[in-house]
Amino acid sequence: xxxxxxxxxxxxxxxxxxxxxxxxxxxxxxxxxxxxxxxxxxxxxxxxxxxxxxxxxxxxxxxxxxxxxxxxxxxxxxxxxxxxxxxxxxxxxxxxxxxxxxxxxxxxxxxxxxxxxxxxxxxxxxxxxxxxxxxxxxxxxxxxxxxxxxxxxxxxxxxxxxxxxxxxxxxxxxxxxxxxxxxxxxxxxxxxxxxxxxxxxxxxxxxxxxxxxxxxxxxxxxxxxxxxxxxxxxxxxxxxxxxxxxxxxxxxxxxxxxxxxxxxxxxxxxxxxxxxxxxxxxxxxxxxxxxxxxxxxxxxxxxxxxxxxxxxxxxxxxxxxxxxxxxxxxxxxxxxxxxxxxxxxxxxxxxxxxxxxxxxxxxxxxxxxxxxxxxxxxxxxxxxxxxxxxxxxxxxxxxxxxxxxxxxxxxxxxxxxxxxxxxxxxxxxxxxxxxxxxxxxxxxxxxxxxxxxxxx
Amino acid sequence: xxxxxxxxxxxxxxxxxxxxxxxxxxxxxxxxxxxxxxxxxxxxxxxxxxxxxxxxxxxxxxxxxxxxxxxxxxxxxxxxxxxxxxxxxxxxxxxxxxxxxxxxxxxxxxxxxxxxxxxxxxxxxxxxxxxxxxxxxxxxxxxxxxxxxxxxxxxxxxxxxxxxxxxxxxxxxxxxxxxxxxxxxxxxxxxxxxxxxxxxxxxxxxxxxxxxxxxxxxxxxxxxxxxxxxxxxxxxxxxxxxxxxxxxxxxxxxxxxxxxxxxxxxxxxxxxxxxxxxxxxxxxxxxxxxxxxxxxxxxxxxxxxxxxxxxxxxxxxxxxxxxxxxxxxxxxxxxxxxxxxxxxxxxxxxxxxxxxxxxxxxxxxxxxxxxxxxxxxxxxxxxxxxxxxxxxxxxxxxxxxxxxxxxxxxxxxxxxxxxxxxxxxxxxxxxxxxxxxxxxxx
Numbered sequence: 001x002x003x004x005x006x007x008x009x010x011x012x013x014x015x016x017x018x019x020x021x022x023x024x025x026x027x028x029x030x031x032x033x034x035x036x037x038x039x040x041x042x043x044x045x046x047x048x049x050x051x052x053x054x055x056x057x058x059x060x061x062x063x064x065x066x067x068x069x070x071x072x073x074x075x076x077x078x079x080x081x082x083x084x085x086x087x088x089x090x091x092x093x094x095x096x097x098x099x100x101x102x103x104x105x106x107x108x109x110x111x112x113x114x115x116x117x118x119x120x121x122x123x124x125x126x127x128x129x130x131x132x133x134x135x136x137x138x139x140x141x142x143x144x145x146x147x148x149x150x151x152x153x154x155x156x157x158x159x160x161x162x163x164x165x166x167x168x169x170x171x172x173x174x175x176x177x178x179x180x181x182x183x184x185x186x187x188x189x190x191x192x193x194x195x196x197x198x199x200x201x202x203x204x205x206x207x208x209x210x211x212x213x214x215x216x217x218x219x220x221x222x223x224x225x226x227x228x229x230x231x232x233x234x235x236x237x238x239x240x241x242x243x244x245x246x247x248x249x250x251x252x253x254x255x256x257x258x259x260x261x262x263x264x265x266x267x268x269x270x271x272x273x274x275x276x277x278x279x280x281x282x283x284x285x286x287x288x289x290x291x292x293x294x295x296x297x298x299x300x301x302x303x304x305x306x307x308x309x310x311x312x313x314x315x316x317x318x319x320x321x322x323x324x325x326x327x328x329x330x331x332x333x334x335x336x337x338x339x340x341x342x343x344x345x346x347x348x349x350x351x352x353x354x355x356x357x358x359x360x361x362x363x364x365x366x367x368x369x370x371x372x373x374x375x376x377x378x379x380x381x382x383x384x385x386x387x388x389x390x391x392x393x394x395x396x397x398x399x400x401x402x403x404x405x406x407x408x409x410x411x412x413x414x415x416x417x418x419x420x421x422x423x424x425x426x427x428x429x430x431x432x433x434x435x436x437x438x439x440x441x442x443x444x445x446x447x448x449x450x451x452x453x454x455x456x
Numbered sequence: 457x458x459x460x461x462x463x464x465x466x467x468x469x470x471x472x473x474x475x476x477x478x479x480x481x482x483x484x485x486x487x488x489x490x491x492x493x494x495x496x497x498x499x500x501x502x503x504x505x506x507x508x509x510x511x512x513x514x515x516x517x518x519x520x521x522x523x524x525x526x527x528x529x530x531x532x533x534x535x536x537x538x539x540x541x542x543x544x545x546x547x548x549x550x551x552x553x554x555x556x557x558x559x560x561x562x563x564x565x566x567x568x569x570x571x572x573x574x575x576x577x578x579x580x581x582x583x584x585x586x587x588x589x590x591x592x593x594x595x596x597x598x599x600x601x602x603x604x605x606x607x608x609x610x611x612x613x614x615x616x617x618x619x620x621x622x623x624x625x626x627x628x629x630x631x632x633x634x635x636x637x638x639x640x641x642x643x644x645x646x647x648x649x650x651x652x653x654x655x656x657x658x659x660x661x662x663x664x665x666x667x668x669x670x671x672x673x674x675x676x677x678x679x680x681x682x683x684x685x686x687x688x689x690x691x692x693x694x695x696x697x698x699x700x701x702x703x704x705x706x707x708x709x710x711x712x713x714x715x716x717x718x719x720x721x722x723x724x725x726x727x728x729x730x731x732x733x734x735x736x737x738x739x740x741x742x743x744x745x746x747x748x749x750x751x752x753x754x755x756x757x758x759x760x761x762x763x764x765x766x767x768x769x770x771x772x773x774x775x776x777x778x779x780x781x782x783x784x785x786x787x788x789x790x791x792x793x794x795x796x797x798x799x800x801x802x803x804x805x806x807x808x809x810x811x812x813x814x815x816x817x818x819x820x821x822x823x824x825x826x827x828x829x830x831x832x833x834x835x836x837x838x839x840x841x842x843x844x845x846x847x848x849x850x851x852x853x854x855x856x857x858x859x860x861x862x863x864x865x866x867x868x869x870x871x872x873x874x875x876x877x878x879x880x881x882x883x884x885x886x887x888x889x890x891x892x893x894x895x896x897x898x
Binding site for chain 2: 154158161162164165166168169170171172173175176178179182183185186244245246247248249251252253255256257265268269271272274275276277278279280281282283285286287317320321324348349350351353354371374375377378379380381384385405408409412413426427430433434437438441445
């Protein structure tokens with residue numbers, strides 16, 4: 001009695017109605033297709049889909065509400081004693097019963113309830129099963145019954161498809177809502193335990209909460225300032241590398257380079273953009289960090305092997321292609337007439353670029369830089385692999401810092417107790433990250449829209 | 457133009473051939489040169505970075521595809537193996553699996569090195585070989601039961617430390633206490649090497665085995681299958697939904713608030729960091745819907761939500777590129793709007809849509825952070841058989857190995873990255889091929 005079986009049966013019913021309706025539509029007009037409003041396949045699909053949708057709705061209700069429905073019935077069966085149990089114990093009891101049903105092993109006292117569980121779940125499954133098939137058949141049959149050459153089943157079918165396409169588009173909204181709410185709910189639970197002011201202004205981050213009261217050194221401090229500072233530091237280093245290099249390469253490719261160089265360089269930059277971030281992280285940890293440490297040692301500098309500099313440089317390399325391709329787009333949109341006008345007045349190419357083209361493309365360039373910044377802030381793998389874990393509040397790029405994303409990963413990997421402040425803090429960090437990147441993207445969009453020069 | 461006289465006077469005063477003007481011109485040209493140089497070196501720096509990245513991967517990774525084997529004469533002692541029922545294949549395999557192969561290996565080693573008697577030295581000698589060496593001996597017995605009781609030469613898999621030594625990744629110069637292989641062991645390896653018993657061959661097991669704690673036994677097969685299953689789920693969900701919403705937004709959406717909201721959301725989602733999608737997957741799919749942790753199903757769902765914006769945006773561009781004349785012709789011939797879209801516009805824009813989808817899938821293949829969030833980082837040896845079983849994925853395998861302190865995993869990491877990059881190149885190449893072959897210029 002699984003949902004899959006029911007689904008397959010519904011598909012079979014759909015197929016049956018499709019063929020019956022298709023043939024019946026032709027029979028209605030004695031094979032003279034011209035007298036039909038729609039094509040026979042439209043009549044077929046229309047009946048098939050009409051039979052499938054109500055059955056499928058019941059199937060989904062069953063799949064979603066099955067567990068809670070059975071649990072509710074079980075609780076009423078267990079009596080008032082069980083209902084007064086704390087939620088945690090009640091859940092454990094229900095789990096034990098369902099395990100008993102599944103494996104046949106467990107506490108013998110549960111046997112009575114397991115029997116009840118089995119009959120109830122069987123009854124529920126059967127009723128939904130029959131209801132689904134019944135409704136499906138009735139609905140399909142009704143469409144068949146109402147069918148006549150004048151019924152515009154094509155329009156009916158197209159409306160259904162249009163609604164389906166709309167539903168697909170709405171998934172984007174649902175995803176956003178899902179992100180916001182899942183982050184928000186867990187964050188609210190976190191802020192029940194830790195005050196917002198401590199999170200936003202606190203300068204000490206050590207998320208290990210004590211399991212026993214007498215434990216040493218695990219007080220649990222959730223001041224996120226060091227994380228934000230660490231993220232900022234690495235992002236600034238990355239932007240200092242990627243900003244000039246990305247922009248200048250875009251300028252070179254758009255203004256100076258001949259066709260051949262462009263044809264070679266562009267795909268190469270695309271390869272750079274296509275390299276997975278985990279590879280960059282590996283390079284940062286394997287090549288760049290030791291190189292920086294050794295170079296520092298040559299000059300007598302003590303550089304942490306997980307320095308912010310290493311992560312920042314590699315992150316900079318990662319976002320070079322993003323900046324260069326976005327700037328390339330805005331630079332090539334600048335109309336040719338501006339270039340020619342400037343060159344015609346005797347300006348050198350450099351003067352044209354710096355005094356005419358860049359000012360005109362500035363909003364787009366600023367937008368590109370902001371998008372790149374938002375990408376750097378949200379980047380995870382490079383910093384997870386190359387930046388440190390200790391939350392140092394410093395702006396020295398030679399020291400190890402940690403970032404928001406590193407902490408999210410660290411807090412949520414391994415065994416975890418979901419309701420603890422430690423795990424919940426990851427969602428609070430995620431919320432902060434989400435809104436920061438959202439704000440940066442929105443600002444970028446507004447700048448591009450508001451200050452864009454219109455040449456037409 | 458009331459101020460022309462002044463201007464005329466001003467320009468008239470400039471003598472272009474004066475020294476002052478010449479030096480001004482010179483400095484302008486110098487600036488031009490400097491700027492051009494900086495622009496060019498920026499591009500060169502970006503390309504150099506690419507070379508460094510790929511170069512260091514290839515340099516450290518290419519040796520990961522070879523393995524070291526040591527040929528040993530193994531005496532398949534009947535007294536140790538016991539009476540094996542050679543006529544009953546199933547029982548035979550069971551007994552071989554349970555046989556004390558370790559003792560066979562030890563006694564054969566003692567025959568080869570009679571001077572080694574101390575217990576700790578025997579262990580040191582044994583550690584030249586991988587635990588996989590026992591499998592090699594077992595395979596010999598299983599392949600041909602008639603060799604039991606005889607002495608046969610077997611190519612045994614060397615341990616990772618010997619492998620590293622042979623490949624030169626462990627330096628002999630550093631003090632003995634700092635290296636994982638002792639001077640005595642190095643002497644044995646050299647002795648065997650001089651006798652021509654140490655060989656290097658292509659490491660097939662890297663491609664066909666799963667993860668392992670031993671670097672010389674670790675492979676990428678289960679991670680590859682995990683990635684494949686994850687991507688399959690991603691594609692099956694993201695492609696229909698993505699193309700469907702692209703069709704709706706491009707062809708049917710009325711201009712209203714809802715449409716605007718959808719478009720804003722798609723653009724925002726495209727810029728949301730991938731780790732946020734991981735948090736979403738953890739909170740919704742695992743904690744709320746109770747789907748199994750670490751399963752390709754959850755990974756695929758999460759990545760599908762992440763790639764959806766890419767697919768929608770590229771599909772819309774492809775749909776937009778179909779000229780209106782085609783639509784008008786279809787509508788003029790009596791097709792409905794829906795028929796026009798599904799019979800003409802969609803097939804014509806399919807190459808573009810597929811190109812965009814493949815690029816989106818390539819992104820999803822390289823994505824690591826969301827998969828870590830939903831628990832695909834566990835140490836998993838077995839190949840997942842379905843989308844509900846715990847599994848890992850290629851980029852996550854890279855991450856896990858990169859974290860491992862063993863020297864032997866370093867080249868495995870780079871080798872796995874090379875395989876990952878090869879997949880990405882194939883996918884992107886396919887996308888480019890599709891675009892060039894089927895794209896029509898209207």
